[in-house]
Amino acid sequence: MRIIVVGGGVIGLLTALECSLAGADVSVVDRGGIPNPEATSFDRHRVLRALHPGPAEAAAAIEAHHRWAEVESRLGTPVYHRVGALTVLGPGEPETSAATFAELPGARRLTEREAAERYPQLRLPRGSRAVLERDGGVLLADRILAGTAAVLAGRPGVRLLPRHRVTGVEAPFGLVRLADGTVLRGDAVVVAAGLWSRELLGPDLTDGLTLYRQTQLMCTVPAASREVWRRTPAIPSLGTAEGAWLVPPVAGAPLKLSAAVACRPVERTGDRVAPREVRTRLVLHFTALLQGFRAEWIERAEDSYYLADRDTHGPVLGQLGDHNAWIYAACGGSSFKFAPLIARSLAHRALGTGPRVPTGLRAVDHPVRMPGELALSPHHSTTGVAP
Ligand SMILES: Cc1cc2nc3c(=O)[nH]c(=O)nc-3n(C[C@H](O)[C@H](O)[C@H](O)COP(=O)(O)OP(=O)(O)OC[C@H]3O[C@@H](n4cnc5c(N)ncnc54)[C@H](O)[C@@H]3O)c2cc1C
Known part of the structure; x- marks a missing residue:
């Protein structure tokens, strides 16, 4: 099975790792480096705590604590300071x-x-x-990104494609179009493009973010x-x-x-x-x-x-049509700590094994339906002068 992951932030990289560990061939495409210093994930550190207003999120964070320990041992370097x-x-x-x-x-x-x-x-x-x-405690974000990218680079069946901008996704055909004209084809597509999702989504969906x-x-x-x-x-x-x-x-x-x-x-x-x-x-x-x-x-x-x-201030997961194509369209302010759970859920969906264990995160466990095709929209350029 071939999975195409768009985006080498924490969600994309950990999803790619899960898919590769399950035996899939994986291509990771990023418009910048892998990791990209402009990504939301790219920072020195992020906080992981379990105390949340809702018990489901608290339970998810406790689970994430254990999953980060697994990620840490896989990376072979300290990335989680408890x-x-x-x-x-x-x-x-x-x-x-x-x-x-x-x-x-x-x-x-x-x-x-x-x-x-x-x-x-x-x-x-x-x-x-x-x-x-x-x-x-504290997750060392930049080390996690660099470490995961390094592990992926050494795995059979994994292709890292830095500095390739995705301009379109055609979910019915598993196609991912790159700016240089290359077309990638996969059995499943996972888009985790961070704030650049706005450039790929139509105006109706962007307005909700x-x-x-x-x-x-x-x-x-x-x-x-x-x-x-x-x-x-x-x-x-x-x-x-x-x-x-x-x-x-x-x-x-x-x-x-x-x-x-x-x-x-x-x-x-x-x-x-x-x-x-x-x-x-x-x-x-x-x-x-x-x-x-x-x-x-x-x-x-x-x-x-x-x-x-816009309403929940949290993340948004969408399914593109009824196809095996997914977009983590918004990350919210606390997806880093949950990333191993989100990645496992996305990998299960892409591999067709389903979200066997719900994460407890509503947006991740109940994706919304989105159009089957994504294309770069000149009207929703993300970059520009801050107001
Ligand atoms: C100040 C701040 C503090 C935070 N603190 C915490 C915290 O303490 N705990 C916590 O859990 N979370 C925290 N967060 C949130 C957390 O950092 C994010 O939820 C998480 O990093 C999002 O990761 P991501 O992989 O979805 O997106 P990103 O890290 O943004 O990755 C997206 C990637 O997609 C690539 N890409 C985009 N468009 C394209 C395209 N067209 N073609 C190819 N590649 C593309 C980009 O180059 C980028 O590398 C914080 C966020 C901020 C800003």
Whole structure:
């Protein structure tokens, strides 16, 4: 069986690996390098935590924790730093439901005082509480992409085609058209084109998706506090109204700071330069939240982009007609941590073995029907000047 995967981000690469491990021949096509530094997946790190509002997502994240351990051993290099995850609940923020909490292995609740004693580098909001998860932590995103690409390159039956832009997919015939005129034919096609999906989908479908631009501060912590920071868990919420979060500096990666208020919808991708006012807002915010934080800690402020469903803010999976062709049309803001589950589900679909084990992620387990043909649309160019 021959599978064509369009897109060498975390979803495409792990799907290709699953298909290859199942014995299929696989071609991975990417408009950039494999990996492509412009991909949403391409960053130093991503957070994995199990605490989610819904028990199904929490269970999926726990499963993902185990699947990442498998990916790590397959890559043969440390890519998952299990420093745990700390979710701070601000004053008035609802308690984690008992059902969800019971699902989290080794999780414990911390009072404001316990959290402050344990993490003196944080200035937590008055009246906050926290949930500390033993499992979870930091995924080293760029190493995962490079490592998976390297493993794929060494596998029989795998063809990596970097710097080939896909201009069309004809699902009824398993055809994938490339910009240089080459046509690839497969028994199944999986498109995981990240935010560039908009260029392949028609305007009706694109209108249902929102492009987000997010500013992050990459920081070097002072030598005196490096040890404290190395032992800090990933903190997907610092309990503030602004939605502040941080990723600790592990494995040579910087301390990364951002907040929900630094994420805004935009029409088009542009440069990656952080606007001065967003940067200033983050600096003020983190000066209040982190002991000793100063703007001098910032190595660089950088913007990146992701595409999400307009209503759910999550991912979108589509089936092209009733054919064996699939498009992970939007990734949402948390597909990295679930990527091994999503990839396995996509591989099962493409291989015709079906999604044997549901992921627990609604959008992935219930794909929507999309047109059987995709073509690059000049009207929906993704690149341009950011508004
Ligand atoms: C600031 C930020 C923080 C985040 N934090 C987290 C987090 O902590 N935890 C988490 O789980 N998730 C997080 N996410 C989300 C996560 O990074 C994404 O959901 C995930 O990386 C998406 O991967 P992907 O493979 O779908 O897309 P991408 O990584 O964008 O890959 C798409 C690939 O397709 C290629 N491509 C596109 N069009 C074509 C074409 N026409 N022809 C050929 N190739 C094409 C591109 O070159 C690219 O390499 C974050 C996202 C952002 C922006």
